[in-house]
Amino acid sequence: MTSSTSPGTDLWHRYGQSLVCDDVKRGVDGRLFWDWYQRTGPGAEILGELAGRTVVDAGTGNGRQAAHIAEALNAARVIAIDASAGQIDRGREMFGHVARLEFVHADAADHLAAAPDSVDVAYSLFGAADFTDPRTLLPAIATALRPGGTLVIATLAHYSSGQPPETDLRPASIPVRRADGARTTMLRWVLDIPVWEKVLTEAGFGDLTTVTIREAGTEQQKPMATNLFRAVRQPG
Numbered sequence: 001m002t003s004s005t006s007p008g009t010d011l012w013h014r015y016g017q018s019l020v021c022d023d024v025k026r027g028v029d030g031r032l033f034w035d036w037y038q039r040t041g042p043g044a045e046i047l048g049e050l051a052g053r054t055v056v057d058a059g060t061g062n063g064r065q066a067a068h069i070a071e072a073l074n075a076a077r078v079i080a081i082d083a084s085a086g087q088i089d090r091g092r093e094m095f096g097h098v099a100r101l102e103f104v105h106a107d108a109a110d111h112l113a114a115a116p117d118s119v120d121v122a123y124s125l126f127g128a129a130d131f132t133d134p135r136t137l138l139p140a141i142a143t144a145l146r147p148g149g150t151l152v153i154a155t156l157a158h159y160s161s162g163q164p165p166e167t168d169l170r171p172a173s174i175p176v177r178r179a180d181g182a183r184t185t186m187l188r189w190v191l192d193i194p195v196w197e198k199v200l201t202e203a204g205f206g207d208l209t210t211v212t213i214r215e216a217g218t219e220q221q222k223p224m225a226t227n228l229f230r231a232v233r234q235p236g
């Protein structure tokens with residue numbers, strides 16, 4: 001996630017381009033995955049019943065998962081939010097034809113904080129929850145969710161280097177390249193399970209469950225683990 005709108009400074013422009021071929025091949029058919037490599041673990045059932053409901057994808061990227069939910073799972077409305085102008089433009093080009101799917105170029109926390117009690121289900125698949133301070137994002141999601149609404153977060157269980165997650169609520173500065181090739185950094189929150197549970201509770205969520213999806217990797221892919229959180233917005 002980034003608030004940049006210039007292609008030269010959009011930190012997701014380059015990354016998004018690298019995913020286009022794979023995501024075009026995947027399309028919107030098949031099933032949802034929450035793991036790093038998009039091939040194992042729970043599916044859409046973790047979101048609950050979606051028919052007739054309003055769903056938010058916070059940090060949607062090009063919106064492939066959101067398009068699947070709109071087209072295959074019969075949600076009444078799917079709002080795909082991303083702060084990257086390049087990713088939103090790419091999503092509209094790839095999936096703009098999908099009925100009931102809306103792309104929104106905005107900071108997810110700002111957008112959701114301004115839309116109280118308007119959403120039934122929200123999720124972040126290595127999206128806004130990874131790249132926004134949880135103390136800002138989670139209360140905004142809680143504001144947007146109706147009481148009893150569901151939040152699902154898929155996030156790294158450890159750094160991609162294999163280093164363990166943070167045991168305090170603090171981000172790491174990770175190297176990235178801008179669209180113009182210049183080197184820079186961005187903040188990413190890779191947090192241990194108790195840290196996530198604490199900040200979710202403080203933001204007004206309860207009924208927390210956590211699944212860790214472990215992947216052994218292959219000759220070309222390093223072992224990875226994903227923490228998948230499900231929480232319910234509490235009344236009040």
